[in-house]
Amino acid sequence: MWQFFHKLGSPKWFYGIATRLMPWLLVFGLLCLGAGLVWGLAFAPKDYLQGNSYRIIFIHVPSAFLAQSVYIMMASAAVVTLVWRMKLADVFVKAVAPVGLVLTFISLFTGAVWGKPTWGTWWIWDARLTSMLILLFLYGGLIALDRAINDEKSAARAVAILVLVGVVNIPIIKYSVDWWNTLHQPATFKLTEKPSMPAEMWVPLLLSVIGLYLVFGWLACLRMQTEILIREQRTRWVQELFHVNGGAR
Amino acid sequence: MAFDSFGAFLAMEGHGPYVWASYGVFFVLMAVLMVGSYRRRNAVLKSCRQHAGSRSSRAPKPDSDTAAAASFTRVDVSQD
Numbered sequence: 001m002w003q004f005f006h007k008l009g010s011p012k013w014f015y016g017i018a019t020r021l022m023p024w025l026l027v028f029g030l031l032c033l034g035a036g037l038v039w040g041l042a043f044a045p046k047d048y049l050q051g052n053s054y055r056i057i058f059i060h061v062p063s064a065f066l067a068q069s070v071y072i073m074m075a076s077a078a079v080v081t082l083v084w085r086m087k088l089a090d091v092f093v094k095a096v097a098p099v100g101l102v103l104t105f106i107s108l109f110t111g112a113v114w115g116k117p118t119w120g121t122w123w124i125w126d127a128r129l130t131s132m133l134i135l136l137f138l139y140g141g142l143i144a145l146d147r148a149i150n151d152e153k154s155a156a157r158a159v160a161i162l163v164l165v166g167v168v169n170i171p172i173i174k175y176s177v178d179w180w181n182t183l184h185q186p187a188t189f190k191l192t193e194k195p196s197m198p199a200e201m202w203v204p205l206l207l208s209v210i211g212l213y214l215v216f217g218w219l220a221c222l223r224m225q226t227e228i229l230i231r232e233q234r235t236r237w238v239q240e241l242f243h244v245n246g247g248a249r
Numbered sequence: 250m251a252f253d254s255f256g257a258f259l260a261m262e263g264h265g266p267y268v269w270a271s272y273g274v275f276f277v278l279m280a281v282l283m284v285g286s287y288r289r290r291n292a293v294l295k296s297c298r299q300h301a302g303s304r305s306s307r308a309p310k311p312d313s314d315t316a317a318a319a320s321f322t323r324v325d326v327s328q329d
Contacts, residue, residue: 037272041258041268041272042250042251042252042258043250043251044251045251046251046262051261051262051263051264052261052262052264052265052268053261053264053267053268055261055264055268056267056268056271056272059271059272059275060271063275098282099282102278102279102282105278106274106275106278106279109271109274110271110274110275113267113270113271114267114271116267117264117267215279215283218283219282219283219286222286222287222290223286223290225290226286226289226290226293229290229293229294229297230293233293233296233297233300234300238297238301239300239301241297241301242297242298242301242302243301
């Protein structure tokens with residue numbers, strides 16, 4: 001068990017696994033995402049109440065879902081960083097924070113654009129929207145904090161602590177539509193209930209959520225590899241990487 | 250197909266600008282993120298390769314690897 005844990009924390013081991021995994025993640029991710037979006041845009045029936053503007057859901061929900069998921073993953077990694085000082089966990093947090101920032105921005109932007117024809121306004125300071133905006137600032141703050149501290153270990157600890165402080169925002173986002181009166185509609189997918197929309201709508205939505213997850217997996221592997229190479233470029237295994245592949249000579 | 254013509258597909262009964270603006274921002278940002286991350290990884294790989302190349306050319310002796318290992322000090326418990 002401990003040996004496995006140690007192996008999992010090894011940048012060298014992860015680098016190899018990521019190289020093998022990445023083509024699959026990218027191909028299946030783009031396939032699922034492409035199928036879901038084409039289906040949702042052109043073939044799914046229009047909503048009887050919202051008309052065609054509801055088609056924004058096929059990018060809004062996946063990016064909002066991922067934005068929160070990525071934060072939860074970062075929080076789990078932050079615990080590992082603080083408790084076990086595992087290098088790879090900190091590499092993960094640093095690599096995916098900008099991805100989370102972009103996804104949160106996309107969900108806010110598409111939400112605003114969707115709100116205009118549906119609610120008649122781009123923005124209101126309601127619970128769901130405000131808590132998502134706070135998530136955006138949290139991501140931005142994490143990236144800024146990491147850049148502000150030069151020492152790698154202090155930066156890792158500080159960022160991990162801020163990630164954990166920000167976790168309080170996640171249940172607020174999730175339950176904001178139940179706790180407060182809001183314009184925002186309730187959750188699209190619930191684990192315990194059947195979706196409230198017909199299959200021609202939720203199947204493409206599920207496809208794009210899965211697709212975006214896989215694309216995120218590809219991005220995470222790629223960006224973690226970059227971070228690992230920067231940190232470990234002086235170690236022997238990185239140097240040997242090029243000799244074995246015949247890259248250097 | 251939920252639309253009669255390609256024109257109707259683009260217009261989306263008046264909701265076209267909203268829908269296409271959303272998809273446009275999504276595709277552009279994701280493409281920038283993916284291509285940018287990919288290029289950066291390759292640039293870092295390239296600089297590492299050059300680093301590895303210059304190191305071995307500076308010390309072309311056959312036992313250079315063990316010498317490098319001996320001079321490399323680790324403060325931490327190894328996770329490699």
